[in-house]
């Protein structure tokens with residue numbers, strides 16, 4: 001094997017990608033800019049550094065989609081997950097780790113691997129040839145960010161996310177809400193009914209604004225706001241600018257008729273827009289927020305129709321460099337305009353240590369298969385890895401694309417199971433059983449590892 005695989009970024013995704021490819025006989029060079037070039041969040045020059053929390057979240061692989069990703073990564077011999085288990089701390093059902101021991105072990109295991117070389121340098125261009133995986137994360141260096149924008153166009157690489165909460169469709173009370181686009185716009189009936197509308201009267205609106213203003217908020221980290229712009233203001237900041245601002249902005253009650261009360265004009269309307277092709281997830285339009293998670297659930301459940309809402313994810317605004325993957329990447333995570341380059345990790349629009357590692361795992365295997373001519377079956381959509389990669393490279397709405405955690409709303413429904421809260425336990429077990437079968441079959445169909453290091 002004369003060709004090398006270059007991996008830029010030795011965080012969660014880059015470390016995992018390197019491990020997977022190196023274990024398939026590929027010669028890997030990890031280019032990690034730290035400690036020479038620092039970020040505002042990282043503190044060391046180690047590989048696999050956890051920038052904030054020391055938790056990989058739930059380890060429950062029967063009832064939780066993150067736990068299912070853990071399971072799948074364990075089955076695939078994942079570096080991040082197996083090292084996390086070796087350095088586990090007591091944390092109930094969560095997988096929390098001793099962060100220093102964890103990243104020291106990731107660093108040591110990669111340095112000890114005969115197929116891996118680590119080079120501490122910043123990469124500032126997207127090369128025209130060779131095999132590359134860019135896993136530079138939410139804090140991709142400025143020079144590289146500019147190079148990516150030169151390739152993709154400035155509107156395809158964001159530097160902040162502006163995440164509105166996402167609700168499971170089957171938890172919305174459609175006896176209060178209704179489907180309609182403003183002024184019934186659209187050519188087809190589907191487009192004319194593209195939004196879910198939740199009406200408010202004046203008293204409900206006033207109470208909602210009071211709750212927004214009173215809610216606990218999170219702050220930006222030090223250094224995080226560089227480059228922040230006014231275009232993605234949190235709803236609570238909009239409401240601080242005037243109690244009527246939201247009613248004239250995302251909550252304006254115009255162009256809509258409530259079929260449950262056609263003669264009553266709502267004072268304000270909260271709109272939700274479909275977030276995935278499956279139609280299982282809806283985001284609350286314009287509701288990016290920096291309210292704390294507990295406060296968000298309380299405030300949003302005061303919206304008529306959302307009293308029993310289950311949230312696939314809550315809102316947030318963070319410094320976060322990410323691509324518009326649905327338009328830029330193919331299903332192998334290659335840049336359509338430069339297929340010698342793959343992206344992996346948070347920069348592809350997944351969010352979290354676990355999801356980023358999972359995308360690293362896939363990209364490492366995909367690159368290795370391409371370089372060795374080995375066959376790699378399509379990642380099964382029913383697995384947690386498949387649900388995520390399908391979402392970012394195809395299933396998500398490209399126009400409103402925002403980073404996504406893994407959650408059961410990304411999975412294809414299992415037929416014949418009860419909807420709503422009551423059926424949830426059986427439904428989740430059915431998703432995870434189906435995913436495990438699909439993932440095991442996918443792993444079994446791959447060629448055996450050529451050289452493994454421990």
Ligand SMILES: Cc1cc2nc3c(=O)[nH]c(=O)nc-3n(C[C@H](O)[C@H](O)[C@H](O)COP(=O)(O)OP(=O)(O)OC[C@H]3O[C@@H](n4cnc5c(N)ncnc54)[C@H](O)[C@@H]3O)c2cc1C
Nearest residue numbers: 009011012013033052053123136137141345346352353356
């Ligand atoms: C402030 C902050 C707090 C966060 N807190 C959490 C949390 O608590 N829990 C959670 O699950 N997720 C959290 N995240 C998200 C977290 O960053 C990701 O989940 C995870 O680290 C992403 O993995 P990654 O491999 O994609 O990126 P990273 O782990 O960030 O790795 C990217 C690597 O690329 C390197 N790099 C960047 N540009 C270049 C370049 N041009 N050349 C060479 N190297 C480069 C960086 O130094 C870094 O080591 C947080 C993010 C931020 C910014």
